[in-house]
Amino acid sequence: MAGQKRLFFSGKAGFDSKTAKHITSDILPLVDNILQELSPDSKQKAFEISIVNLSIASVMDKGMEISGFSADAAVFTALFSAALDIPLAQDFVATGHIASTDGDIRAVKSLDSKIDAASQCPCIKRFIFPAFDSDGSREGFQGTQLEDEKAIVPYARSFFKMIQVENICQLLKTVLDERDIVIASLEGDYFAACRNFSEQGSCIEQALAFLTEGNEKRFWHNIEISALRADIEDLRELLCARVRYQIRKKEYPRNFGRKLLQIILSVSTAARRTQLAVELVPIDLYFKLCQFAGKDDLKEDSRYLRDVFEGRTGTIDNKQLLDDNLDIREGKISRVDLQKIFSQISAEQVSKKISQPLDRARAVYIVDKITIDSTEQFFKMITSFYLHLISHTALAPAEVDSDQLEASALQLLQRAFANNGGENAARTEAFHGNAGGLRFIFDQITEQFKFEQKTGYINSILVRAVDQESIAERIEFTTALLKYIEPWLPAEYKNRPPSTLIDRYQEIIKCYVSSLDKLQQTFRRF
Numbered sequence: 001m002a003g004q005k006r007l008f009f010s011g012k013a014g015f016d017s018k019t020a021k022h023i024t025s026d027i028l029p030l031v032d033n034i035l036q037e038l039s040p041d042s043k044q045k046a047f048e049i050s051i052v053n054l055s056i057a058s059v060m061d062k063g064m065e066i067s068g069f070s071a072d073a074a075v076f077t078a079l080f081s082a083a084l085d086i087p088l089a090q091d092f093v094a095t096g097h098i099a100s101t102d103g104d105i106r107a108v109k110s111l112d113s114k115i116d117a118a119s120q121c122p123c124i125k126r127f128i129f130p131a132f133d134s135d136g137s138r139e140g141f142q143g144t145q146l147e148d149e150k151a152i153v154p155y156a157r158s159f160f161k162m163i164q165v166e167n168i169c170q171l172l173k174t175v176l177d178e179r180d181i182v183i184a185s186l187e188g189d190y191f192a193a194c195r196n197f198s199e200q201g202s203c204i205e206q207a208l209a210f211l212t213e214g215n216e217k218r219f220w221h222n223i224e225i226s227a228l229r230a231d232i233e234d235l236r237e238l239l240c241a242r243v244r245y246q247i248r249k250k251e252y253p254r255n256f257g258r259k260l261l262q263i264i265l266s267v268s269t270a271a272r273r274t275q276l277a278v279e280l281v282p283i284d285l286y287f288k289l290c291q292f293a294g295k296d297d298l299k300e301d302s303r304y305l306r307d308v309f310e311g312r313t314g315t316i317d318n319k320q321l322l323d324d325n326l327d328i329r330e331g332k333i334s335r336v337d338l339q340k341i342f343s344q345i346s347a348e349q350v351s352k353k354i355s356q357p358l359d360r361a362r363a364v365y366i367v368d369k370i371t372i373d374s375t376e377q378f379f380k381m382i383t384s385f386y387l388h389l390i391s392h393t394a395l396a397p398a399e400v401d402s403d404q405l406e407a408s409a410l411q412l413l414q415r416a417f418a419n420n421g422g423e424n425a426a427r428t429e430a431f432h433g434n435a436g437g438l439r440f441i442f443d444q445i446t447e448q449f450k451f452e453q454k455t456g457y458i459n460s461i462l463v464r465a466v467d468q469e470s471i472a473e474r475i476e477f478t479t480a481l482l483k484y485i486e487p488w489l490p491a492e493y494k495n496r497p498p499s500t501l502i503d504r505y506q507e508i509i510k511c512y513v514s515s516l517d518k519l520q521q522t523f524r525r526f
Contacts (some may be wrong), residue, residue, distance in 0.1 A: 006046040013051035016067045038190040070108040072098040086184040092126035103168040103203030111149045119159040131164035169206035179222045186241040230275035252293035257305030266388035281309040361392035362446045370437030383409040416448035474502040
């Protein structure tokens with residue numbers, strides 16, 4: 001549409017010529033640049049901007065002319081939303097001057113008047129404004145105006161959340177929903193962007209990185225949320241958008257059926273048999289997708305996928321796949337090898353691999369009510385939650401006896417309540433809810449599961465590092481370990497033969513790493 005007019009203003013309220021020119025020359029190119037990077041083949045779009053009359057002008061049906069650049073942030077978000085077909089949140093107002101096509105957001109005057117106007121509308125929950133002193137653009141404010149504006153912010157917090165932004169990327173992160181980004185990226189064919197954008201680059205680069213990076217993770221997170229809520233329409237929209245995207249790309253996503261089945265199985269049995277026992281994706285789309293599947297996918301994964309798409313329940317196994325990236329070289333144990341082991345079993349690494357995923361799993365698991373009505377329901381709830389925890393570890397779906405799964409879940413429950421009355425006490429709590437009911441039980445199970453996973457992970461690292469059947473290898477490893485930690489060894493152990501400690505090297509490593517973790521935690525408090 002080069003050379004053609006692309007912005008049309010309608011309604012009784014409008015911008016003066018200077019402001020309209022600024023929108024055309026500075027704000028519209030920002031949107032164009034983002035759209036062009038995401039969809040190089042897309043054509044430039046035309047937009048109609050209609051402004052709702054405010055305050056007395058609206059009541060009296062009067063026209064009004066808007067001058068200045070206070071509406072830049074709002075105009076940018078509106079154009080961006082229309083260009084990329086991404087809905088905006090409806091609970092915010094935004095103000096800020098976009099001075100160039102770089103995307104920085106600069107100060108505007110009369111913040112107090114804008115806050116006062118926004119406070120008249122009870123639906124406004126967030127007020128977005130330029131960050132104070134981020135670029136020196138407020139240096140020209142006269143007298144105490146800057147101090148007055150800063151002083152009004154605490155008062156404004158009684159009406160809505162006050163959010164400071166410095167550029168368009170921060171603005172977009174505030175007004176866009178992760179789910180809507182996923183849907184738009186799938187429908188706009190930039191779900192898996194070909195180019196990597198820098199989060200440390202220009203404002204536009206940062207915005208592009210936000211829109212394109214992590215969409216795979218966003219997709220599965222929103223699938224999980226929709227499944228746990230048994231939100232069929234939301235789940236169906238996400239899945240259909242993903243399938244159509246993959247068909248256009250002529251690619252079958254690796255392990256798609258397995259991942260999806262694992263999430264569905266973590267939903268309560270009742271929800272699976274009622275809300276989720278429906279067609280989620282039309283069968284014709286399923287067959288179109290499968291024509292791009294490889295031989296292995298057709299043999300197994302596509303079957304899982306069809307079960308979920310048609311509302312049928314599958315099963316899983318309890319095979320654990322460790323992904324510790326530990327690669328000890330053959331031959332002499334070096335200092336680098338030991339440091340690699342120490343790093344793998346550090347508190348930070350263990351938390352990243354085990355604690356954080358399980359804490360997130362517990363946080364997103366929704367419980368409609370905290371008590372149960374029958375023992376059968378109790379068993380089903382415990383099994384479903386156990387399956388939910390499994391889905392956030394390295395446990396992969398396959399065929400298994402459902403009775404085995406329930407038995408494993410109840411064994412975990414027994415261990416979690418071993419010092420608190422065992423399974424009977426947990427069942428009583430589930431019936432009466434004196435201490436929080438199911439929420440309390442799930443918390444206890446999560447902590448026990450987390451402890452066992454962390455212990456198993458650390459032990460697996462140490463077992464893989466040294467062949468337990470080889471005395472020579474154990475002596476070699478213990479010798480290298482003692483040499484590494486020699487500065488901290490008690491005097492009587494410095495000349496002790498390593499062979500006398502080959503049965504204790506795991507304990508020594510755990511204590512050493514634990515002491516380093518405590519030291520790091522201490523320094524972080526300074």
